[in-house]
Amino acid sequence: MQKQHLLYEGKAKKVYATNEERVLWIEYKDEATAFNGEKKATIAGKGRLNNEITSLLFSLLHEAGVNNHFIRKISDNEQLVRQVTIIPLEVVVRNIVAGSLAKRIGLEEGTALEKPIVEFYYKNDDLGDPLLTEDHIAVLQLASCDELLYMKQMALRVNDIFISLFRSCDLQLVDFKLEFGRDETGAVLLADEISPDTCRLWDVHTKEKFDKDVFRRDLGDLTETYTKLLQRLGGLSCTK
Ligand code: C5P
Incomplete structure (x- = not known):
């Protein structure tokens, strides 16, 4: 290659x-x-x-x-x-209130949600990546109803898989962002990256942060944080 x-x-x-x-x-x-x-x-x-x-x-x-x-x-x-053509939507799944959701709806950071929330944001730097409703997405023709439904279902499936994966490392999956793209046949495929840059992960016991909030909020050394996260993930039997 x-x-x-x-x-x-x-x-x-x-x-x-x-x-x-x-x-x-x-x-x-x-x-x-x-x-x-x-x-x-x-x-x-x-x-x-x-x-x-x-x-x-x-x-x-x-x-x-x-x-x-x-x-x-x-x-x-x-x-x-x-290679896929990225759909210009950020699909965010939340299990615990944090970040922009805390600001938007006024619930305290750390409040557990009864069921996961799925949100769509418009990937548009000029507009500051605004939250979109499904009607906005239709007006902008960013994705079809079927594609939206598929992305939502996949995001919730990924959430289920990751909740148990991270729980086995003593971490809570607070929220994360996914991106999807279309392949040459038009099929929608999960793409981009999934990393501590795109997730919030808290230690189950101490609530220590294992994600980019350490950089956003000047809470410590990011390399050290990500190294510790990788060590926890490396301890999983399925990665060996
Ligand atoms: O900032 P906010 O609370 O909306 O972020 C929700 C989740 O989406 C966080 O895990 C954050 O890291 C991720 N995100 C991202 N890229 C963005 C916006 C948010 O990975 N542009």
Whole structure:
């Protein structure tokens, strides 16, 4: 497999074409950003850790029968994925109130939700990634009703799988964000990354944070936090 020209550079990743049709080469960067790019830092080791954790989580999802774009990890900070056209929606699942939900509806951070909430946000930097209703999504023609239903069902399925996975590591899955894309046949496929950059994870007992809130809120060393998370995940029998 050969890496070819750069197709896209995002906040945390670079995406390259390869010599194989519909296969992309992803390079995870050491950059951390928050608040729509307002806060930025280079954090040594972050790219390697997120590549490792994303690869692990997508592999576990494959094993659990959840189709996704991940093909294989090819180096410390690089992986191969199937090419899809990303649907410009961030699909957020929440089990516990935190972050923007606490601000939006005024419930205290840490309040457990009786059942998971699924939200859709518009991936649009100029608009500040607003929350969308299903009617907004229809007006903007971002996804069909069937696609929305599928994304919601898949997000809840991933939530079920991850809740028990993280519980076995003494972690609570507070919330997380997924992205989906369409393949060449138009089928919707789970894509992008799933890492502590895109999830909130709290220690079950101490509520210590194992995610990017450590960077957002200046709570400590992000490399150390992500290393500890990987160690906890590495302790799982299914990863050996
Ligand atoms: O900020 P908010 O509370 O809405 O975030 C919910 C979840 O989605 C968090 O786990 C956060 O890390 C993730 N998220 C993300 N990328 C964004 C916005 C949120 O990964 N652009």
